[in-house]
Amino acid sequence: MGFYIVQTLTGLSDASSLFLVACGLSLIFGVSRIVNMAHGSFYMVGAYLAYFFIDKLPQGPFHFWIGILLSALAVGLIGMIVEVFLLRRLYHAPELFILFATFGIVLIIQDLSRWLFGAEDILGQQAPGLSSSINIMGSYIPQYDIALIIIAPLILLGLWLLLTKTRWGILVRAATEDREMTDALGVNQTWLFTSVFFLGSFLAGLGGAVQLPKGGADLLMDLNIIATAFVIVVVGGMGSIPGAYLAAVIIGELNAFGILVFPQSTLVLMFLVMAVVLIIRPYGLLGKEEAPEHDNAPAPESIIRPASRRLKTAGAVFLAVILALPAVANTFQLVLITEIALFALACMSLYFIMGPGGMVSFGHAAYFGGGAYFAALMVHYLHTPMELTLFLAPLLTGCLALIIGWFCVQLSGVYLAMLTLAFAQICWSIVFQWGAVTGGDDGLLSIWPSAWASNKIIFYYLAMTLCIGGILILRHFIFTPFGYTLRACRDSALRVDSIGINLKRHQWFAFSIAGIFAGLAGGLYVFLKGSIFPDEMAISRSFDFLFMVLLGGVNSLFGPIAGSAAFTWLHDTISRINLWQLILGSIFIVLVVAFPQGIAGSIGSRLNKYFRDPA
Amino acid sequence: MTSNVLEVRQLAKSFGGVKAVSNVSFDLARGQLLAMIGPNGAGKSTCFNLINGQLRPDHGTITILGKKANGLKPRDVWKLGVGRTFQIAASFGSMTVLENVQMARLSYHRQTTSLFKSVPRLNRDHAMELLRLVGIEDQYNRACGVLAYGDVKRVELAVALANDPKLLLMDEPTAGMGPAERQEMMALTSSIIETRNIGVLFTEHDMDVVFGRSDRIIVLNRGELVAEGTPDEVRNNRRVQEIYLGEEPV
Incomplete structure (x- = not known):
């Protein structure tokens, strides 16, 4: 007693x-x-x-x-x-x-x-x-x-x-x-x-x-607490101070007793509570439905047009360069470029829900890392061949996104974003804390491609095929009825509802599609690196993806590629310096202060003009 | 089978003890333009939102095309064959005028989850036809976000017609328009009613439009129905005159 x-x-x-x-x-x-x-x-x-x-x-x-x-x-x-x-x-x-x-x-x-x-x-x-x-x-x-x-x-x-x-x-x-x-x-x-x-x-x-x-x-306190704080705010109801206390007590008690029942990860219990609360009361225990903001909807994205002749030519040239690269680049450069391609695919999947979908995800690393861990665990425990792994890992990630997405689409805007972050942090903590299965902080090692693809050049071509293919498929999706519906949901929830479209269902579907492609990128990443660590699921990785997308510009379909190339190069260059996080953080701030309307915005619109078919 | 597209019986809705709508009943027949008027706070918007599914009634029944529509979600009301336009036009700003209408057709054909076809060619002819009907076919390739407000309202009408509705709900269709534009818009609505044999329920503040165009008028005050009839009957109704006393002459 x-x-x-x-x-x-x-x-x-x-x-x-x-x-x-x-x-x-x-x-x-x-x-x-x-x-x-x-x-x-x-x-x-x-x-x-x-x-x-x-x-x-x-x-x-x-x-x-x-x-x-x-x-x-x-x-x-x-x-x-x-x-x-x-x-x-x-x-x-x-x-x-x-x-x-x-x-x-x-x-x-x-x-x-x-x-x-x-x-x-x-x-x-x-x-x-x-x-x-x-x-x-x-x-x-x-x-x-x-x-x-x-x-x-x-x-x-x-x-x-x-x-x-x-x-x-x-x-x-x-x-x-x-x-x-x-x-x-x-x-x-x-x-x-x-x-x-x-x-x-x-x-x-x-x-x-x-x-x-x-x-x-x-030093881990900062991001650990922010995820918990987000959960408390969402559970208690945004803006409600008594709600925050109530939620804090619930989470506190849950941790105190949860550790007896499920010592591996009390965060999983936190997730369950949050899930139950959101189903019963979408705006939190003591929260009220958010009053609609005054009509300050973000400037609508410009209309999209199928690729022009110029753009297709540029794409073909780009493709030729990719194909020819192994002839001139060394192994190190090839690995770096493969990495860029993987990140570009992950970014494209993030862009898919963020741009046309209008749903900002702070937790996209959950799917990238999720795909990577699914792949690594399959190879580690079941010795599945690479081909099967690369097929199953994205599907499993899609299922993960299906679960997470269901909760996230119940909310919108910042609330949705907070929830994605909380879920990503939960995934991270499972991987981090469940050392017996996932290797915890030590990660999983020695996961290599099948013999035929173990040559760096062949793996380069394999990864390029899958990444470019994935990016093109995602781009194609944007032009399909589903892609249009997604944009419609973003543009006007009211109008969508009045023409018989179930907004949440489409957004949910989009989440899982993004999950599948991010999972593919993650799966490839494991085989490229040969190992996987919880860092690939951490909040900072999610923010890397967000940053890549923003760097490339949310308004252009090819922004994610440019963004991931720029970011990966930048990261690779400065991560050898001491205090590199300080430098990266300062770069974030300087870029935001200097270009408050978007970094690639101005350059992007000029490029867009060039690549448009003459009217 | 009655010719009524909309039957409202004893509709009631309260917000925290305040009766916004109480005991409202009326019918709308095919081919009719029915105006719902009343001073500010009379319950017009509430009544409208009860019918279109945005709100759930506390009491009463709503029958649309012979089917009970109480408590249905807006998207399910649409599936009964109802088109809607909003007081503040809601359109897809990042799409062209044509694509806005195509979007509604995609939903009508249940193609919104298709990941194979490419949109630009889908339902194009039908959508163009609707744009011609509302008179903005020459702007089909412009982004909806940059159109003049009156034109956005026309796009909305075309979108609302995309599921071949039998009932059209228009919340202040001419709000934000100039006098000439208003008359044009209502003439257009009247001709659509005639050619398509549909019923239209609309709210409106402009009395010229209301008394000049509608077949019948219902008047709400403080949540209750105070008068119903032809424009002439309503114009000569004492209670209506009392309610509107001091406002513009009717």
């Missing part, structure tokens, strides 16, 4: 810091509509700074809590600086670009933290005066956990008072409900955004700081 009580209390105390992070994220999103990827980084920095401050300040309970508070304030300040110097310039840029800027911050903070605090995991200090345990019917619970359990409801109460009883809180709620109207009523949005960013970041920092004595600090 005592054991269950203690387990329940542990879950509640875990919920506290989850709640702090999630409600900060929710507040910021509510007012500014920014999905702040760096929110998890703020949480991580909170933990590191708390360690630093507590270490430097004198001992004692008073100074301990002062240290916690100082670190939260410092993180709030960091958030404010980010808002004032970076995000404020970007409020008129497309949402995805802002997201990229925040992901750039994730990379920069990641490398800076490694540099400042070291790569070693840090064990948090004990809280003075709360370092012993309480005996509950024979089981023990740390006093500090009890303190955490008390903190969260206090913060919840404080936030509630702040939001309902102060003028500032009323403005925040008004802006969350209708940003344009608040603006039209003459509210100073600049100041409001900055203050909300401060509060949100403060809460993230506080969340990181208070969990330090329990969980310490490490």
